[in-house]
Amino acid sequence: MKFFIFGHPNISSSHKTTLEFAKDKELTKRGTCIVGVKADFSLQEIQKLLKSRKIKIIIEKEEIIADTNPEFNDKKEIVIRKTDFKSERTLGINANKAAVNLSRKLIEKLKNPKEKVTVEIKPMR
Numbered sequence: 001m002k003f004f005i006f007g008h009p010n011i012s013s014s015h016k017t018t019l020e021f022a023k024d025k026e027l028t029k030r031g032t033c034i035v036g037v038k039a040d041f042s043l044q045e046i047q048k049l050l051k052s053r054k055i056k057i058i059i060e061k062e063e064i065i066a067d068t069n070p071e072f073n074d075k076k077e078i079v080i081r082k083t084d085f086k087s088e089r090t091l092g093i094n095a096n097k098a099a100v101n102l103s104r105k106l107i108e109k110l111k112n113p114k115e116k117v118t119v120e121i122k123p124m125r
Contacts, residue, residue, distance in 0.1 A: 001045045001122075005036025005059075007115035013107040019064070019099040021078045021119060033079070033099045035059070035110060036117060043075045046091060052123030055092060059119050060109075062102055066092025091121075 008027045013019070015033035022031075023039050036059075049055055050070050057064040057080060066080055073088045080092040109115050 001041075001049065002118055002120045003039060003041040003045075005110075005117050005119055006038040007110040007112045007117070008034075008037045009111055009113060011035060011037075011107060011110045013099040013102050013110070015099040017082045017098050019080050019095075019097070019102070023076045035099055035102065035107070036119070039078065039119070041078060041119075043073070046072065046078065046121070049091075049121055049123055052125070054124040056122045056124050057092065057119065058122070059102070060106055060117060062097075062106055064092070064095055064097045065124070066095035069093050 010027045010029050012032050013035050018033040019035050020033045021036050021039040022034050050068050069086045069090045072091045077089050078091045079089045080095045082095050082098050084093045
């Protein structure tokens with residue numbers, strides 16, 4: 001499944017254990033894990049991915065691998081964590097990357113509010 005995120009000048013992508021896609025339009029500097037705003041994902045589409053034990057998240061050429069959290073059930077945010085902490089906002093746990101691990105070239109692009117970036121999430125076998 002694919003959806004879009006948009007850039008924002010306050011994207012820092014400096015969080016060491018999480019990354020997040022948010023439907024919110026605005027972002028404060030405290031949102032260090034948020035890598036995209038105005039995300040247009042569908043909860044129903046995301047929940048179909050929960051049948052798979054692992055997922056691959058692709059943001060342009062950047063790939064993140066994570067285990068799925070069957071408890072995911074959030075309409076506004078998708079959180080991916082390097083840890084095994086689960087909440088309704090958490091789609092992926094035990095991920096191989098967090099916001100700080102994303103390429104700085106991608107993050108510079110995502111600081112521009114005019115940038116629209118595709119995110120693809122695929123089940124892995």
